Amino acid sequence: MRWSNLFIPTLRDAPAEAEAVSHQLLVRGGFIRQLQSGHYSMLPLGWKIHKKVSAIIREEMDAIGGQEFLLPAMHPADLWQKSGRWETMGEEMFRFVDRKGADQALGMTHEEVFASLGTEITSYRHLPQIWYQIQTKFRDEPRPKSGLLRVREFAMKDSYSFDIDDEGLNTSFDLHHGAYVQIFSRLGLDAFPVEASSGAMGGSASVEFMVESDAGEDDVARCLSCGYSANVERASTALIPIENRSSGDEPESFPTPDVRTIAALAELGHSPEHQIKTLVYVVDGELTLILLRGDHPFLEQKFIDITGAGDLRPATGEEIRSALGASPGSLGAVGVTNLPIYVDLALQNRSGMATGANTDDVHYSGVDVQRDINVTKWVDVRAILEGEPCTNCGDPITITRCIEAGHIFKLGRRYAEAMGTTVLDSEGKSQTLTMGSYGIGVERAMAAVAETHHDENGLMWPMSITPYEVVITLLKTDHTESVASAEQIYNELSESGIDVLLDDREERPGVKFADSELIGIPLRVTIGPRGLENGIAELNTRSNNQQTEISLDSVVGEVTNLVTEGRSKSS
RNA sequence: CGGGUAGUGGCGCAGAUUGGUAGCGCGCCUCGUUCGGGGCGAGGAGGUCGUGGGUCAAAUCCCGCCUACCCGACCA
Numbered sequence: 138m139r140w141s142n143l144f145i146p147t148l149r150d151a152p153a154e155a156e157a158v159s160h161q162l163l164v165r166g167g168f169i170r171q172l173q174s175g176h177y178s179m180l181p182l183g184w185k186i187h188k189k190v191s192a193i194i195r196e197e198m199d200a201i202g203g204q205e206f207l208l209p210a211m212h213p214a215d216l217w218q219k220s221g222r223w224e225t226m227g228e229e230m231f232r233f234v235d236r237k238g239a240d241q242a243l244g245m246t247h248e249e250v251f252a253s254l255g256t257e258i259t260s261y262r263h264l265p266q267i268w269y270q271i272q273t274k275f276r277d278e279p280r281p282k283s284g285l286l287r288v289r290e291f292a293m294k295d296s297y298s299f300d301i302d303d304e305g306l307n308t309s310f311d312l313h314h315g316a317y318v319q320i321f322s323r324l325g326l327d328a329f330p331v332e333a334s335s336g337a338m339g340g341s342a343s344v345e346f347m348v349e350s351d352a353g354e355d356d357v358a359r360c361l362s363c364g365y366s367a368n369v370e371r372a373s374t375a376l377i378p379i380e381n382r383s384s385g386d387e388p389e390s391f392p393t394p395d396v397r398t399i400a401a402l403a404e405l406g407h408s409p410e411h412q413i414k415t416l417v418y419v420v421d422g423e424l425t426l427i428l429l430r431g432d433h434p435f436l437e438q439k440f441i442d443i444t445g446a447g448d449l450r451p452a453t454g455e456e457i458r459s460a461l462g463a464s465p466g467s468l469g470a471v472g473v474t475n476l477p478i479y480v481d482l483a484l485q486n487r488s489g490m491a492t493g494a495n496t497d498d499v500h501y502s503g504v505d506v507q508r509d510i511n512v513t514k515w516v517d518v519r520a521i522l523e524g525e526p527c528t529n530c531g532d533p534i535t536i537t538r539c540i541e542a543g544h545i546f547k548l549g550r551r552y553a554e555a556m557g558t559t560v561l562d563s564e565g566k567s568q569t570l571t572m573g574s575y576g577i578g579v580e581r582a583m584a585a586v587a588e589t590h591h592d593e594n595g596l597m598w599p600m601s602i603t604p605y606e607v608v609i610t611l612l613k614t615d616h617t618e619s620v621a622s623a624e625q626i627y628n629e630l631s632e633s634g635i636d637v638l639l640d641d642r643e644e645r646p647g648v649k650f651a652d653s654e655l656i657g658i659p660l661r662v663t664i665g666p667r668g669l670e671n672g673i674a675e676l677n678t679r680s681n682n683q684q685t686e687i688s689l690d691s692v693v694g695e696v697t698n699l700v701t702e703g704r705s706k707s708s
Numbered sequence: 709c710g711g712g713u714a715g716u717g718g719c720g721c722a723g724a725u726u727g728g729u730a731g732c733g734c735g736c737c738u739c740g741u742u743c744g745g746g747g748c749g750a751g752g753a754g755g756u757c758g759u760g761g762g763u764c765a766a767a768u769c770c771c772g773c774c775u776a777c778c779c780g781a782c783c784a
Contacts, residue, residue, distance in 0.1 A: 149734060149746075150720045154777045165719095174776065229783070246784065279709080279782050287783085295784095333784095343784090354783085544784060576784065612744060647745035665744055675744090 138605070140640040144181055147652050157352045159587035160284025162596050166656040168604075175281025175289030177580070182656060185604035187292070190324060190579050191271050193601060194294045197320045201312040203267040203296055208250045210273050214240030216249045220555040225447065231275045243275035248548065248574060251297045252556040255570060261301050261562045264570075265309055269296030271579065283352055285584035286540065292580060298573040299553075301562060306547055306571045310342065313545045313575045317346055320577065321542060325599030326585055328542050331357050332367035334442050343546035347539035348585045357539045360527035365534075370438040373517055374525035374534050379410050382489030388471055388501040388509055390494050397466030399431045402500065407491035413484065413504065415468040415493060417452040417461070420444065420477075424452055424460050426470050428480040428510070430487075433519040440479070440518045461495045469493035470510045471501055477513040480506065485515060540585045545575040596657025597679050600703025605638035607696050608658040610649050612665035614641055622689060623664045626674075629693045635700050654679065660699060662692055 144167070151161035163169045168183035179187055195205065214232075217223035223230075223242075231243040244250070251268055258266060271294045278289050285291075298309030314330065321328035326348050333345040345368060347357050358372035359365065367373075396402050399409050412431030417424065418440075429435055437449055458464055460476065469492040470478050484490075488505035504510070523536045553559070553570040562568045583602075590597045600606060607630065611623040623639060630637040638658065640649050646665075653661050663675040673686045676695060687695055 146718080148719050152719070153714080153721090156778070171776090248784095276783080280778095280780095282777085293784095345784095541784090546784080574784080610744095645743065645745085645747070647747080650745050652746090663744075667744065 141642050157283035159584040182604045186583055186602050189602040190582055193323045194320055197316045198269050201316045203269045206270045208247050208270055210244050212242050212244050220249050229277050231277050245274055245276045247295055248552045252552040252558050255299050255558040258560055261560050264301050265305050266299040285580040291578055294577045296575045299570045301568055309573050317543050323601050334370040334438050341547045345541050346543035348542050349537055350540045350588045351538055352588050353538045353540035355539050355541050357537050358534050360534055362532040363530040365527055365529050372521050374521045375528050384488040384503040384505045388504045390499050390501050393500045394498045413490050413492035417457045419450050419452050420446045421448050424476055426476055426478045429519055430483045436520040443516050463495045463497050467493040467497050469495055474511050479514050479516050480512045481519050482515055482517050542585050543577045548572040548574050595655035598657045600659050603659050605658050606636040606700045607660040608638040608653045610640045610663045612646050614643050616666050618669050619664050626692050633697055
């Protein structure tokens with residue numbers, strides 16, 4: 138293509154509202170424009186990348202036997218009512234009523250639709266199946282942010298596997314794991330798998346593919362020695378042993394006027410690791426105590442995953458007072474028998490602890506958790522802290538900010554059951570299928586690449602997804618020889634299937650150089666009178682800013698080699 | 709939803725404290741000059757100052773609303 142005919146609206150300044158680097162550069166480079174919060178238009182350059190990312194995903198999905206579908210984006214309410222998610226998805230689902238008065242939703246994901254299509258799989262002989270699509274998803278995010286990283290409307294490759302048993306599901310899951318490794322590698326993304334929480338989707342094994350970036354929204358716990366890695370939503374670490382203080386025969390109360398916090402109680406000689414923190418939550422309508430060591434933060438997601446709770450919120454001051462007779466700051470679980478008490482594992486075998494006495498301005502010391510507290514269930518619900526020992530090898534854990542680029546998990550039979558997705562097995566018995574669900578966000582992947590591939594001059598696309606593989610920078614558009622030479626190289630490269638961009642604009646060289654760097658084309662061939670006199674062109678590599686002079690007649694061959702090499706290279 | 713910030717030409721911004729009919733840089737158009745890293749000169753086009761109300765008069769002051777961004781909550 139000729140730059141003079143293309144719509145590439147580059148900007149010298151990023152819009153004030155763009156904060157994330159990927160957001161700034163994608164807007165400045167003329168790849169995207171915002172229509173409203175969380176909704177972006179793909180301009181020609183952005184759409185080219187989008188298509189290349191999709192193509193890579195397709196190839197790798199096809200390679201593991203995936204079959205591509207295209208499902209409706211708009212769904213009838215009753216489909217979602219069947220799975221129960223019409224209620225549980227809440228405000229995140231876009232809903233409206235059509236002219237007939239029927240409730241409708243825009244699909245946030247397609248478990249329901251695929252599972253209902255799956256009812257037409259009737260025999261175990263037809264298994265396994267892997268079905269996928271690249272479809273627009275709609276989610277009414279409470280806060281879209283960071284450009285393409287978190288939006289309300291986006292393309293996602295979602296695939297679903299159908300198997301008759303766990304063994305089959307494991308195979309389908311592993312196939313996807315392998316495909317994802319391939320996909321991210323080809324995209325130039327350094328993505329690594331981590332154990333994840335399954336969240337609202339339910340299911341058992343769940344692995345996220347993470348790309349390290351400050352622009353991300355997830356924290357990942359990693360052990361650099363043994364390779365352990367998990368989303369902090371489910372990560373656990375070993376405890377540094379703590380020697381119990383001596384306990385008497387029973388807890389001893391002591392006055393603590395104006396002591397309302399862990400820190401205040403610590404000043405009275407009870408350091409946080411010798412305190413019990415008592416949280417009061419309303420869990421699915423039931424008042425519940427949650428106990429942690431004084432210095433350990435509570436992680437709601439872990440609690441939800443363990444208990445399967447649907448609704449979780451901190452109790453109000455009044456609820457707490459009427460149930461326990463004291464206000465936050467003096468709460469404790471000693472002597473409480475009428476409420477469920479969940480206790481974090483870090484409190485196992487602990488004694489000599491301090492905690493509130495459920496009387497304002499009074500605390501207990503010498504509490505033995507096992508002896509004095511009526512534990513309903515021991516649970517791991519604490520947030521881990523950077524530097525704590527790895528459970529595997531004991532080395533310190535680091536916590537890294539990451540972008541979630543992909544998520545694969547085993548759904549099990551939940552959706553198949555709801556939709557009646559069954560087959561007959563070899564003995565003629567009806568069996569409910571077990572499913573897996575696997576997702577990659579296309580625009581998020583683009584943003585993640587932008588986030589990790591740029592310098593102060595602009596983007597640096599990997600050859601695999603760059604909108605153009607090479608740009609020919611024609612320095613003087615009124616210099617006949619230059620034009621002829623550039624045209625010839627342009628034609629020859631085009632004919633050999635290279636994605637080539639000819640910068641034939643009547644602009645000053647500086648503008649052309651700056652623009653080509655901003656939009657991140659991997660290779661640049663500079664044609665100008667000065668070089669032509671000596672029969673040479675200049676070849677510039679964006680990723681390392683290397684510049685070499687090569688003879689005019691070797692340009693096509695050299696560029697073709699570099700492009701071919703770059704396309705097949707996985708990072 | 710809670711806290712914060714901001715809406716003035718395509719992009720970046722000034723003007724507001726002291727109400728009186730809008731200005732700068734970049735970009736855009738024309739001409740000239742220049743021509744290997746966003747040049748220079750001259751002339752031009754383009755704005756209901758987010759929106760509704762209050763005040764003789766509002767970009768400016770007051771009130772309501774909308775929109776966008778950031779932090780938090782939330783979130784396959």
